[in-house]
Amino acid sequence: MQCVELNSGTQIKGAAGIIETKGLHHVYRGHEGDTHALGGIDIRIEEGDFVAIIGRNGSGKSTLAKHFNAILLPTEGRVLVLGMDTRDTGLLWSIRQAVGMVFQNPDNQIVATVIDEDVAFGPENLGVPTPEIAERVDAALRQVNMLALRHHAPHLLSGGQKQRVAIAGVLAMHPKLLVLDEATAMLDPVGRAEVIETILALRSIAKMTTVLITHHMDEAVLAHRVIVMDEGRVVASGTPAEVFAQPELLESLGLDVPLAAKLAKELIRSGLSLPEGILTAAQLVDSLCQFN
Amino acid sequence: MSMLQNVTLGQYFPGTSVVHRLDPRTKLGLALAYIIVLFIARTGLSYSVLALASAGIVLLSEVPIKLVLRGLRPILMILSLTVVLHVFTSREGVELVSFWFIRIYSGGVIQGFMLAFRLVLLVLSTSILTLTTSPIALTDAIELALRPLRRFGVPAHELAMMMTIALRFIPTLLEEAEKIMKAQLARGADFESGGLLKRAKSLLPLLIPLFISAFRRADELAMAMEARCYRGGEGRTKYKVLAYSRLDLYAAMCFTAVGVVALAL
Numbered sequence: 001m002q003c004v005e006l007n008s009g010t011q012i013k014g015a016a017g018i019i020e021t022k023g024l025h026h027v028y029r030g031h032e033g034d035t036h037a038l039g040g041i042d043i044r045i046e047e048g049d050f051v052a053i054i055g056r057n058g059s060g061k062s063t064l065a066k067h068f069n070a071i072l073l074p075t076e077g078r079v080l081v082l083g084m085d086t087r088d089t090g091l092l093w094s095i096r097q098a099v100g101m102v103f104q105n106p107d108n109q110i111v112a113t114v115i116d117e118d119v120a121f122g123p124e125n126l127g128v129p130t131p132e133i134a135e136r137v138d139a140a141l142r143q144v145n146m147l148a149l150r151h152h153a154p155h156l157l158s159g160g161q162k163q164r165v166a167i168a169g170v171l172a173m174h175p176k177l178l179v180l181d182e183a184t185a186m187l188d189p190v191g192r193a194e195v196i197e198t199i200l201a202l203r204s205i206a207k208m209t210t211v212l213i214t215h216h217m218d219e220a221v222l223a224h225r226v227i228v229m230d231e232g233r234v235v236a237s238g239t240p241a242e243v244f245a246q247p248e249l250l251e252s253l254g255l256d257v258p259l260a261a262k263l264a265k266e267l268i269r270s271g272l273s274l275p276e277g278i279l280t281a282a283q284l285v286d287s288l289c290q291f292n
Numbered sequence: 293m294s295m296l297q298n299v300t301l302g303q304y305f306p307g308t309s310v311v312h313r314l315d316p317r318t319k320l321g322l323a324l325a326y327i328i329v330l331f332i333a334r335t336g337l338s339y340s341v342l343a344l345a346s347a348g349i350v351l352l353s354e355v356p357i358k359l360v361l362r363g364l365r366p367i368l369m370i371l372s373l374t375v376v377l378h379v380f381t382s383r384e385g386v387e388l389v390s391f392w393f394i395r396i397y398s399g400g401v402i403q404g405f406m407l408a409f410r411l412v413l414l415v416l417s418t419s420i421l422t423l424t425t426s427p428i429a430l431t432d433a434i435e436l437a438l439r440p441l442r443r444f445g446v447p448a449h450e451l452a453m454m455m456t457i458a459l460r461f462i463p464t465l466l467e468e469a470e471k472i473m474k475a476q477l478a479r480g481a482d483f484e485s486g487g488l489l490k491r492a493k494s495l496l497p498l499l500i501p502l503f504i505s506a507f508r509r510a511d512e513l514a515m516a517m518e519a520r521c522y523r524g525g526e527g528r529t530k531y532k533v534l535a536y537s538r539l540d541l542y543a544a545m546c547f548t549a550v551g552v553v554a555l556a557l
Contacts, residue, residue: 069519093521101519108509109516113428113460120531125521133531155463169520 018177018209019045019068019099023077026063026232037063039232040077045177045211050203052212052223052240056254060232061213065181068211069099082176097126100170104182106162107155115157115165116141116150122173133172140168143206144198160191164198171202178202179211184219196222217244217258221279228253241277260284303363303419304426310539311353311424316433318540322547323421329551330413337557339409345550346416355423363419364412371408378404431455432534449525457513465506472501 026038037060045051055061066072067079070086082098084091100122103109112118116137123133141147144164154162163183170178180199184192196219202208212223220226226243228236230253236243244250247257247265257265264278264287274287306312311319326342333339350360364371384399422430435452442448473483476497483494 071515071519093523096519096521101516103512103516103519105509105512107464108512111460111513111517112456117428117531121517121522122520124528124531125523127527127529130529130531130533133529137531153463154460155467173520 017044020080025076027075050224052220055229059229100175101179102183110154136172140172144168159187160194309354316429338554341554375404
């Protein structure tokens, strides 16, 4: 079996986005009838994008993510990854190499008994030559700031550290897109902060195209674009400022508005002249510090 | 709860001695060869040479003698049984004791102790192997050793991958077992009183959740592995490649000398 790797030298054909879904439907077939998990999704993710997908449990956000690297295949419609159709089984491994995915449970995605061996797992599977694997492992561990613990056993790490190792394991495969499928859902606040910091660093240094699936609104506001899903459909999409300016809509979907945004709104209502569109704690602190 | 903490992963004793630095394939091969020589050897002199060699390796390995001897504890029963059976049943050699219905002959005593000695050496040599080789290195060595047998349908890579994953998840599952145990204790479960049957039964509320969780983990791990392009051993490269050094050559030469001397005597 030949491994096709997309180096920077390979031209991505035409103006294909990193991900393009066209009329994507997904139906889970079960014993007690079928579940229509996705009902016609049309989205496009461009190179360099930072997209957050939010929605309550069962809204279809994780199902959608699993279509990005062909873990699930469309019941109807199409998913194109760098122009490659996920239904084409010949392209499966190229697609999985291009789209790196980090899952929810930190324990259930680390394969090896030592950190650096686990990061090497992906490149080994791709058939990367041995000296280059070593370089990739070093680089990936440095990117997530875990180089010092490279010889440790995974079960001795904290949840946040495990997820950073999982991110390194994906980075070592040189993906075009990083998908984090509720990667912070099982972490404590410290671990969450670690992972988010890592993602932001990857964004600013490596310009990594990122899809963040989350139900933490304070994580979603960090993205450039927020896609809100409910019952298998996209119900809202736009910049965080646009999306979180609709608290009624979010509330009706069982979602929260970020705490800082809520507080800013209350402060404005009680007469403080704050600017509109405050979403993060940092922005709120900034504006409050302008008062003297 | 201490019962779960006492479970050690293999019995690897980390170190940087000459024995530790040998290639795991060399150690695996030499341990096997040692066992074969042990079974061919017939005379007491041969055994003495082999025992001396073992003692030398133990000293070189810098592993505490206590740890090495601990490996013998599980076979103490078998050892005493071997000696007793031979001493009381054999009818070879000169009669030593004749009392009531008990007859002990010299042949039986010699045979019994020779066999016990052989067992001790056998266990010691494998102990040294596992004490000085990390489980991962051993897995690698086994994969490489089995690779030629792939032609006959031996799934070398798959076996090694299974061993690696088992090693990876043993601590995780132990931790989980402890958590479940505490949860069940908090609900009034009793794991420690009653007869054997009752105690075995009381383990069910521990084992069933543990199994269900293990299956869920396996499912998720398989998905994560596939997402990272895992598709079996075909076309896979290795991050850490085992390499023989001059040390391995010396070890093999020393061993051959010992083997020849032991068999010649």
